[in-house]
Amino acid sequence: MAPASYVILFLFLLTTGALYVFALNAANNRAMPVSLIEIFFQFVMFFGFVLVFPLLTMRLLAEEFKMGTIEPLMTAPVSDWAMVLSKYVAALVFYIFLWAPTALYFTITRWVSNVTIAESSGVYWTAYGLVFMMGMAYLAVGLLTSALTSSQVLAAIGSFSLVSILFYFGLLAGITSPQLTFFRDLLSYVSAAEHMNDSLRGILHLRAVVYYLSVALFALALTHRAVQYRRWRL
Amino acid sequence: MIKVENLTKKYAGVIAVDRVSFEVSSGEVVGFLGPNGAGKTSTMRILAGFMPATSGKVTIAGHDVFTESFQARRRVGYMPENVPLYSDMRVFEYLRYRAKLKGVPRRALDERLADVFEQCGLDTVRNRMIGTLSKGYRQRVGIADALVHAPDILIFDEPTIGLDPAQIRQMRELIRGLGKRHTILLSTHILPEVEATCRRVLILSKGRIAAAGTVDTLVGGFRAAGGLFTEIAGADLQTVEKALREIQAVRDVETREMDGGWGGYTMRVREGEDAREAVFELVKSRGWKLRELSSRGISLEDVFLDLTES
Structure with missing residues (x-):
């Protein structure tokens, strides 16, 4: 693991840890029928969640192109697909590694108290399942922006913008005129907020899974094209 | 391979x-x-x-x-x-x-x-x-x-x-x-x-x-068209250089100023020709002084410059 990954891991645990404390307080103080897991994930989603993706992906290819290390990499007997997919899987594994400790927060809370964390254990699966699906899609988008430039800064700005658009796009459903039923429905189908609300009630729609998988596959295909394009025009 | x-x-x-x-x-x-x-x-x-x-x-x-x-x-x-x-x-x-x-x-x-x-x-x-x-x-x-x-x-x-x-x-x-x-x-x-x-x-x-x-063959092919080095005194550098350039076998002259009115001249000679006699005749006819006249082997560097500059 590169030194920078430890920093990202540290910051992620610090942030989610703090948010978890806030969520605990909120769950204690408010007489609301909202579970701890719901409060925590709502907090995380709207406090810096989209920042994780540029941080995890900006280096992946941009740095290789900038430092020239792409040259030994691309002259090894490895296909461009294998290279793109290994980068992607590496980012995804690290993403899981980031999130895994947060599950411990809930375990510890249940161990020391009897706060209602979730209505049923299925909510854990749908909530973490959705976080994983979002990771698949947004990391692929981040990898794509990293393939398009040799500058890490540009890659980070690019992926931050694209992921933000994808993530907040669905909120437009709230301000779309009710007459435009088709667009409203379309926007709510791709709305990250809506997916999150559903998953925290234990629902993971197939359409959400298909949506995130499609975004991931499309972004990966484009990444492969971008890498090949750069090989040709070098 | x-x-x-x-x-x-x-x-x-x-x-x-x-x-x-x-x-x-x-x-x-x-x-x-x-x-x-x-x-x-x-x-x-x-x-x-x-x-x-x-x-x-x-x-x-x-x-x-x-x-x-x-x-x-x-x-x-x-x-x-x-x-x-x-x-x-x-x-x-x-x-x-x-x-x-x-x-x-x-x-x-x-x-x-x-x-x-x-x-x-x-x-x-x-x-x-x-x-x-x-x-x-x-x-x-x-x-x-x-x-x-x-x-x-x-x-x-x-x-x-x-x-x-x-x-x-x-x-x-x-x-x-x-x-x-x-x-x-x-x-x-x-x-x-x-x-x-x-x-x-x-x-x-x-x-x-x-x-x-x-x-060896690259250098060998150019060896015939070797170089010549001479030190001449008795006239200013430009005059000597100009006169040397007029010799038919000489292709190029590089001039270097030396102490005591002497000048060092490095010449490149056309393939298969020898300019040494002509240089001597030139010095004799003008009444200049000559203290060195030697042919130089060509190096890969000359071959390289010759091929890449033209």
């Missing part, structure tokens, strides 16, 4: 490599010589499978580098110019990763790594971060990387660039040692380099092959 036919590479309209053809047979050490921007790096990158050619055909050990890229890449150990490496990896870690990436089987891994560490003299820096290595060691890590999957063909782009004289000598010895077991194509713009390590030379200029042959 390496066969290049009519290789052409264009970048956005600029022709970097222009219909280049050559062959390197098994066990040869060939030097690729040319000024910066002559197309050496482009050609080598195409041979290594880094980028495709615009047109033409390259086969490596019988495999086309474009259609059978993996087979070709497996036979080639390539060290790019300036040796790009991951600076936050340790030497051993990096080479083990490269060996796995290039498909060295697990059971052969330790042996291969031990071999290249010894061959390249890397044992003392085994656990150092690559970012903290000196230029000479970085270069050796690059060579070790090229060697790690035991390829038959080695392609080195500027292996001695940026090294100090002691490191250059070590690198030369390393390459000469490798030449006993591998086919090597190396590029350089430093001429003594080629004379020291290579048996055959390809001179590249403006994307085309300007000359090819063994070091």
Whole structure:
């Protein structure tokens, strides 16, 4: 693991840890029928969640192109697909590694108290399942922006913008005129907020899974094209 | 081993490599010589499978580098110019990763790594971060990387660039040692380099092959058109230079001022001719003084300048 990954891991645990404390307080103080897991994930989603993706992906290819290390990499007997997919899987594994400790927060809370964390254990699966699906899609988008430039800064700005658009796009459903039923429905189908609300009630729609998988596959295909394009025009 | 036919590479309209053809047979050490921007790096990158050619055909050990890229890449150990490496990896870690990436089987891994560490003299820096290595060691890590999957063909782009004289000598010895077991194509713009390590030379200029042959034949072909050096006094430098240029066999004169009114003149002489008598006659008829007149052997440097400047 590169030194920078430890920093990202540290910051992620610090942030989610703090948010978890806030969520605990909120769950204690408010007489609301909202579970701890719901409060925590709502907090995380709207406090810096989209920042994780540029941080995890900006280096992946941009740095290789900038430092020239792409040259030994691309002259090894490895296909461009294998290279793109290994980068992607590496980012995804690290993403899981980031999130895994947060599950411990809930375990510890249940161990020391009897706060209602979730209505049923299925909510854990749908909530973490959705976080994983979002990771698949947004990391692929981040990898794509990293393939398009040799500058890490540009890659980070690019992926931050694209992921933000994808993530907040669905909120437009709230301000779309009710007459435009088709667009409203379309926007709510791709709305990250809506997916999150559903998953925290234990629902993971197939359409959400298909949506995130499609975004991931499309972004990966484009990444492969971008890498090949750069090989040709070098 | 390496066969290049009519290789052409264009970048956005600029022709970097222009219909280049050559062959390197098994066990040869060939030097690729040319000024910066002559197309050496482009050609080598195409041979290594880094980028495709615009047109033409390259086969490596019988495999086309474009259609059978993996087979070709497996036979080639390539060290790019300036040796790009991951600076936050340790030497051993990096080479083990490269060996796995290039498909060295697990059971052969330790042996291969031990071999290249010894061959390249890397044992003392085994656990150092690559970012903290000196230029000479970085270069050796690059060579070790090229060697790690035991390829038959080695392609080195500027292996001695940026090294100090002691490191250059070590690198030369390393390459000469490798030449006993591998086919090597190396590029350089430093001429003594080629004379020291290579048996055959390809001179590249403006994307085309300007000359090819063994070091001896290249120099030999130009020897007839050798150089002449003379020291003359008795008139100002310009007058003497002008008079020397008028001699029919003289092609070019370079003048250097010396103490006591003397001038040193280095002349290039046309092929198959001798200007010594004419120079003597000239000095005698003008009543100048002459204290040296000698013919000079031509070096690869002269050949190179001659081919790439015109």
